[in-house]
Amino acid sequence: MLNFHLVKMKKRVFSGARPTGRQHIGNYLGAIQNYVELQEKYECIYCIVDIHALTTLEETSSLQENIYEMMLDWLAAGLDPKKSIMFVQSHVPEVMQLHTLLSMVTPLSWLLRVPTFKEKAKMQPQNVNYGLVGYPVLMTSDIVLYKAELVPVGEDQLPHLELAREIVRRFNSIFGDTFPEPQSKLTTFPMVRGLNGVQKMGKSYNNYIELSATPEETTKLVMTAVTDPARQFRADVGHPEVCNVYSLHGFFNTGRVDQIATECRAAAIGCVDCKKLLAEGINKALAPLRERRAAFAAKPDYVADVIADGACRAQAIACVTLAEVKEKMGLVWRTAKK
Secondary structure, three states, rough: OOOOOOOOOOOOEEEOOOOOOOEEHHHHHHHHHHHHHHHOOOOOEEEEOOHHHOOOOOOOOEEEEEEHHHHHHHHHHOOOOOOEEEHHHHHOHHHHHHHHHHHHHOOOOHHHHHHHHHHHHHHOHHHHOOOHHHHHHHHHEEEEOOOOEEEEEEEHHHHHHHHHHHHHHHHHHOOOOOOOOOOOEEOOOOHHHHHHHHOOOOHHHHOOOOOOOOOHHHHHOOOOOOOOOOOOOOOOOOOHHHHHHHHHHHHHHHHHHHHHHEEEEEEEHHHHHHHHHHHOOEEEEEEEEHHHHHHHHHHHHHHHHHHHHHHHHHHHHHHHHHHEEEEEEOOOOOOOOO
């Protein structure tokens, strides 16, 4: 086992991500880069939330592989188990106990009004399960089990965090001050569109590029990307402001963005040229990450140790919190006074 020790001196951050397997550049730009930056300033706890995934999964044969691949990408991107706790949600079962206890103080009406529940229910009408309704309570349990003070979110996620804060306030008002009200750590999550230039990059739309893709695979995928729809011929002037390929240059060819825009508007380069430049930029930027990933993949025992050690460290915090909760809720046996 890895011999890392955690001493709480900084504010504690918690964030969880569903195990979707190999991560794509949308995940990297939207969340993982931010995770890496936060660990330099805060005490960070990052969780692969496999229980949450069960609310929408009906087939779980790839779940463990997805967890492993996701952890590989996290490590390759720069998440450091010496600086952050990284673990799998179900490996700390105390979260399920706290979920049950918090559900006793959470009004059903609060959960039924959550927009994401309504959306998910429409998306999977054949599987509107109890866990889907109680998802926000489990999310709250994830956060407060570790008494996290900050949760990195985009503005669109603020309503979800506010519900967690409401549950905390209700628990504290009934049983006494127990949990800190988690505050939002507002971050900029860029909306990275997929290769089709329409939806957000994601596996459900099959419009993504994996971080671990080979340079050849990356180039092949980039060459399928939709560009400026008004540009039909090489001689046509371009409109980079409406081109998704150009928006990706802003992440991977930062030093050449203005030049590319100027040449596009003057038809000095065509869409094929533009895509080749993007592929080169992505491959150059991700080369160190891909090299690190291959090194970690060659040491599966190390990855397993990171996961096991993360769970051990997380559980040490969780057990203390759960004991306090049970004490305050009257669940600790006391012999009758004579």
